[in-house]
Amino acid sequence: MSRVISTLDVDLGERSYPIYIGQDLLRDAKLFRRHIALAQVMVVSNETVAPLYMQTLLDSLQGLQVEQVVLPDGEKYKTLEILNRIFDQLLEKRFDRGCTLIALGGGVIGDMTGFAAACYQRGVNFIQVPTTLLSQVDSSVGGKTGVNHPLGKNMIGAFYQPQAVIIDIDTLKTLPPRELSAGLAEVIKHGIIKDAEYFSWLESHMQDLRDLDPEALAHAVKGSCVIKSRVVSADEREAGQRALLNFGHTFGHAIETGMGYGNWLHGEAVGAGMCMAARMSRRLGWLSAEEETRITELIAAAGLPTAPPELSSERFMELMAVDKKVMAGKLRLVLLQGIGKALISEDFSIEILQETLQSTTA
């Protein structure tokens, strides 16, 4: 039986949209119909998720002109070339400007479908149905869409908001434990940068989350979405506040790129990246050793790596130099003054950075 547990409005003026969090929402035909303007609907999914959930969703869309595109699964397929398959299908089926795209899958599917929606005929509607914890707490809020380039992650994309995000937490039952952990990295991140109380709640409920307790999951998904949507609403274009959400990501992206996309999960790289950022903050004298330990332990309790793979500090620096967070050649990092207190800084010596890179290499 479909049940909306909670609803959250992401406030972006005329581009505001609701996030629904609940159980069995894929069967809630009325909920989908409420956000589909006209008859043409294209569901974009991948080869892992489609066999599990496509038919259930299609049943909820009966009576509409529904088509589907099933892409190969994985970060390495998040390319312009694979994106073009969505455009091919939209044009072959003669989809017009009034159509709606539905992203059924994790972050890669959400990012690609959102970017396709942003670009198709210069912008059509889309609905996100994130089926991984990572995409539920992260990519479903904030309007970031796009694809990777061989020389950098998410280098080609758009800011584009969905009509609605429909989060069915029951889909987490089929998620591999490793991917659940990867999602928990972003959940932990939200606590670290903005909310010490939420961080404490996570310390005492980490096992419930890993055991898929529905009440705990709904609480964590909503808590994370609230923090992220608050940050995003205040600063849609990432001038200031929003950059805090990159905590752990500059190091994390370097790890992902250095290891080749898809070998480390995004959340795993962010987990290690957050430990590195915490360590660097402690080295700068900004964060206490006790707080660094709490952060590292919670990340470990989530089943995530707490140190990067073997990469020389030279290679690390090189990889960080093409990261999006680099403005005019100056490296800016998100660092900590305490749990719940992040800041953006370029005010650190290169030596402290290099020490951090060396000392944390496994």
Next chain:
Amino acid sequence: MSRVISTLDVDLGERSYPIYIGQDLLRDAKLFRRHIALAQVMVVSNETVAPLYMQTLLDSLQGLQVEQVVLPDGEKYKTLEILNRIFDQLLEKRFDRGCTLIALGGGVIGDMTGFAAACYQRGVNFIQVPTTLLSQVDSSVGGKTGVNHPLGKNMIGAFYQPQAVIIDIDTLKTLPPRELSAGLAEVIKHGIIKDAEYFSWLESHMQDLRDLDPEALAHAVKGSCVIKSRVVSADEREAGQRALLNFGHTFGHAIETGMGYGNWLHGEAVGAGMCMAARMSRRLGWLSAEEETRITELIAAAGLPTAPPELSSERFMELMAVDKKVMAGKLRLVLLQGIGKALISEDFSIEILQETLQSTTA
């Protein structure tokens, strides 16, 4: 000697920008520097325009980190694949979010560079330097950017505004006469849809324009930009008014697609398309025979075709069915109630449309 003849502000709130129209503006280093925030500049041009004007522009950008991408020339290269060359170059040269892209060329270069700027790291600055009459009066105003797909023109793109448009009318001296005529199609269109007085001025100055009289050109470019920017300012997202700018384009796009991109110039197809739309308006009893004749004669005087190539009415209908102007399966056309008075209508019999398609086939 550089000389700004006139300046126009396109009013779009926080995304407003100036258009400078003048002579020898490629050498106006100060004008360029005023709109470049940080040091990294990528000039995008094509194999025809680059040998003529690249060095002059590079000289005006001395002291900055300037790189260039020279693309093959022509509508058939306006693809996602060729677009990717711009991204390759930006990433190879480690361009960051503070960079500026400059489009040096016609509409294809402007559309592709603007789309690359819209997507690179989800949005960087760009400046348009249109070197064809068509791009000076059309694609430099309105924020439409994008690429083609084998199944339709401009199907993949974004609305994205430049920091500035710098129109050096001296570049028209190297423009082939056939392309000058193609640009005049859009100039005429602006008169037809919005301004009977401007249309009359064009009737008496068409030869001056074709003879490249500088005062006449500057007047026409400014007049067209004023009309278009007024329409665009009122309605940035093409809900209502802006669709009037598609006058002649639904027929025109069908001609272009049917003949294969690049065989007919865009302006030529629009010229023939406007004659078809005028004829259909007369058949509907909305436009007088005298006004239809004035329109057809001005289009002919500009050196443009006044009838489409040989395409069956069935093929025409098929080609129009994937056009962007089709909402939910209903064909909407821009038609005329008089010179200077265009309207959007779906209130016509399919027979009148078919008669128009048949009778105008050469």
